[in-house]
Amino acid sequence: MSVEVGGPAAGRAGGVRGRAVLERVAGSQVVWIALVLAAMLAAFAMLRPHSFATGFNLLNLVSDAAILLLLAVGMTFVIITSGIDLSVGGVLVFSGVTAAKAMGAVGAESGTALWLGPVVAVATGLAWGVLNGAVVAYGRIPALIVTLGTLGMSLGGALLLTGGVDLRASGRLNLGLGLDRDLGVPDIVWISAAVTVALAVLLAQCRFGRHTYAIGSNTEAARRAGVRVERQLVRVYGLAGLLAGLAGYLSLAKYGITGVSAHSTDNLQAIAAVVIGGTSLFGGTGSVLGTVIGVFIPAVLQNGFQILGVRPFWQQVVVGAVLIVAVYLDQWRRRAGDR
Template identity: 80%
Template sequence: MSAPSRPKGPKGPQGPKDIDNGDVVQAGPPPGSALTGVLGRLGSAQEVWIGLVLAVLVAAFSVLDPDSFASSFNLLNLAADAAILLLLAVGMTYVIISAGIDLSVGGILVFSGVTATKAMEATGASSIGSLLLGALVAVATGLAWGVLNGALVAYGRIPPLIVTLGTLGMSLGGALLITGGVDLRAPSRLNLGLGLDKIAGVPTIVWISIAVTIVLGVVLAQCRFGRHTYAIGSNVKAARTSGVRVNRHLVKVYGLAGLLAGLAGYLSLAKYGITGVSAHSTDNLQAIAAVVIGGTSLFGGVGTVTGTVIGVFIPAVLQNGFQILGVKPFWQQVVVGAVLIAAVYLDQWRRKARDH
């Protein structure tokens, strides 16, 4: 007697989902190298084109002002400026792939920075233990806000747009209540240490962002957690039928986004030396724009961390290049807005072409 055939789950835009012991074990990018995963996917075309756009921008600014733009000093500053936004965007990538949205990351960043500062002030603000406590408080605070978002979305059945808009106001309001509307200064040891330290000539903040991005990029592309995220965004009913614990997973996804926002708050505190309560009002929109420009579909189920990295650096390069050339910074908003609209249009066109 031949062995029974292995049951197959429903197919989604990321490929077939095989069922193994009640869990989805194949969804999202197929196994293989990261390069193969990017080049072999249906959604890779947008990443390639956006990557070419970024390369053209870098080349153009390098030709127009090679002494300033292409200098190692400027490129390192550009990377440091993008590092904090990249953390927010990576977390947002997971949320949007799961067919959600998170408007609260900017508020969580600020609230985490405020609570971290208060914790460090209460413990002396000068010892290594105090600085580590501040980092732990920032990450834990961000995680708590993210878990609250996920619980309200998954178990409260409240649309993520409404939930995260509400927690955005709550977190910013909470930060203002704690500080009295006045920015708190970071401990000098944090600002002069982590904020300025370099490893192999590259700011430590950049290395931290790179490490987190690589790990979460691999998790999304190659691990079960990432495949479940794709499955939920592709077809939540099919994912639930296939054995994915959807509610629990959504709490983890939003918790991850909150945790990264908390880490970003601590790194922002180290880099700029103040909590910047009023300086992060558009961080959520910048993160969403970067993710969408990088090829992640607002409809869920499609996207990569590689695309998000490209999407983060396009506005960063534009802003940096315009400043060097003396162009009014308002043009950056015009160009980024146009690229964002083009990215969403391309995503819709691609979905229609696939469906037909």
């Protein structure tokens, strides 16, 4: 029995080989990005061993990256579906404002504020995310347009609620874990790490993750395989909004101020971290581990440049160059997979 060249069997075999090549290259990109991060850490440690390679400095570095990490992890899920979410920075600000308003109404130092603030922030972020997902999935409007619109709506809403003046919490808010005092590591770091690990497992090992990858790889094929594409998209964007809401509360807890004008580039930083970490802008490929590495590359650069006394503008130049290289590698591996 002969198999016709170029027939279905050959197509399936080529598809399997293409996916295998794609997976190998994607995995190697995460390894290379990790090596780049390790080389940066080693270089700054050798140049400034008594200022960079200290527990105090590294703890500050991790703490500064914790909020962006939450945004980037949510963005990872969205970009894997071949979507985009430009609204996360605005949702972060709006959620922080609503949390501050709610806690101010009951007294920021009261026991009620301890749970009311995060609940309001997370619920607000989730609502914005579900709105994004519903309009993208059921309204068939490109995610770029939808989330650009909700970015303006959320930032405008925050300005309306505050009158353009930042709201202050009375002192640093207690996140309730006590790990900052007991272990010397800020609660914000533990919360961000726990959420990141949980979502890494969700993406890599659970049906939610498989459906997310399937939509990004081939939406129509996923639909024919039984994936409820529209419902899954609403869930993915809802997750991104929820994480942005949590990030908004953690930002308020860390700085004690809403910072309405301080998060204008958070969405772009999150997207850059995800892409640098190996997630494809075309969807279907990516990992939370890669995103974690992608978040810390610009964080280490900023911290190291500050210690070395290098003008901070160079960080933008270097991160931009790394981003371009990451997108080039993404396109190269897609062509390798097609071949």
